[in-house]
Amino acid sequence: MNRIRLAIPLLLLAASAAQAHVVLEWRVANAGSHYKAVFQVGHGCGSAPTRQVVVQVPAGVQGARPMPKPGWDLAIERAPLPQPQTTRYGTRTEDVVRITWTARTPGDALPADQYDEFVLAAQLPAREGPLWWPVSQVCTTGRLDWTEVPAAGQDPAALKNPAALLELLPAAGGTRHAH
Numbered sequence: 601m602n603r604i605r606l607a608i609p610l611l612l613l614a615a616s617a618a619q620a621h622v623v624l625e626w627r628v629a630n631a632g633s634h635y636k637a638v639f640q641v642g643h644g645c646g647s648a649p650t651r652q653v654v655v656q657v658p659a660g661v662q663g664a665r666p667m668p669k670p671g672w673d674l675a676i677e678r679a680p681l682p683q684p685q686t687t688r689y690g691t692r693t694e695d696v697v698r699i700t701w702t703a704r705t706p707g708d709a710l711p712a713d714q715y716d717e718f719v720l721a722a723q724l725p726a727r728e729g730p731l732w733w734p735v736s737q738v739c740t741t742g743r744l745d746w747t748e749v750p751a752a753g754q755d756p757a758a759l760k761n762p763a764a765l766l767e768l769l770p771a772a773g774g775t776r777h778a779h
């Protein structure tokens with residue numbers, strides 16, 4: 601019953617987000633699950649090709665690991681955690697906070713009239729609710745920052761340059777997959 605009630609607003613969310621710019625392919629996931637984030641880049645900066653994509657990993661997301669792309673260099677930035685996390689593999693004192701894909705040569709950049717995807721895998725936070733992933737798209741000329749997050753009570757549809765949104769649903773009963 602709960603699931604059916606949730607389905608309607610989520611469909612509306614998907615429909616409005618389809619007009620947006622850098623978005624996630626899968627916009628709903630279970631809290632605490634292992635998630636494959638597929639960031640869809642549908643256009644350049646005007647007619648300028650995209651040469652870099654920067655994803656800020658939201659607080660609470662653990663062990664983010666990007667999928668390499670042919671022709672693109674990867675940078676994985678880590679920062680100390682506010683408090684150490686203990687998993688079955690040991691204690692983690694730092695974690696990935698930012699992932700950057702950079703085209704190796706101008707010829708590797710994504711032309712403005714083409715589409716591509718940038719992928720990472722990570723463990724989602726255990727809490728429910730919206731999880732915003734700020735993404736910057738750097739082009740050969742100019743840049744687009746998809747980094748806006750709604751203030752409390754603000755309609756996300758009113759954002760001009762929204763961050764990519766993932767809605768976290770109540771955790772599934774399955775086993776957790778921690779690194």
Ligand SMILES: [Cu+2]
Binds near residue numbers: 620621643
């Ligand atoms: Cu757009």
